[in-house]
Amino acid sequence: MPSTPIHPMPPFTKQVDLASGIIHDPHRVQTRRLSDLRGLFHAADAEAALASDDPLVYRVYDAHDAPNAAGQLLFSTTVIEPGRIGDEYFMTKGHYHAKEDRAELYYGLQGEGCLLMQTRDGDVNVQWMRSGSAAYVPPYWGHRTVNTGTEPFVFLAVFPADAGYDYGSIRERGFASRIVAGEDGPRIVPNPSYRGG
Ligand code: S6P
Ligand code: ZN
16 A cells, blocks of 8 residues: 655645735735836836835735645735736736746636736737636746736636746846736737847
């Protein structure tokens, strides 16, 4: 009879507040203000916004810490505030996974927004999300979320513990598309400062 490997991660349960996205007794809470997101939004618009205040853009509640091992899962909630810098909606930094073949599942809890994804070959995909939307990030797709609504956009993310983060590629090259406010709602437009790859 196979034995169960001894592992430091026992079974557990966390309470997730569906309305606020707050995870009780989290391992970590990360706060991203506009000043933490230099280079993300169009520079002139961001400088103008920073001159008046330093708004909260999003928070990430990491439920637990897990061994950085294949087979383990992590989960977190993200709460993106409603708002814009110029015509660009508040959004996350975005990343590829450091282990690029690791997938992820997003589940919408509150508000509305989208999951903007791209491959290094230049394919772009936008999945619109609201409460109840389960959106899949396949392996190799860089991903960013955008709050296109007027309330906080809240979602749960579940991902392999060894996925890791590659923020550098996005910081250096950007996303091929931007999600901006148009007269009739959000629009997907090319990013003129995208540097490919
Ligand atoms: C982790 C997952 C999310 C994001 C979070 C913030 O793989 O995709 O938990 O970390 O939405 O986004 P970012 O791009 O700042 O990590
Ligand atoms: Zn991810």
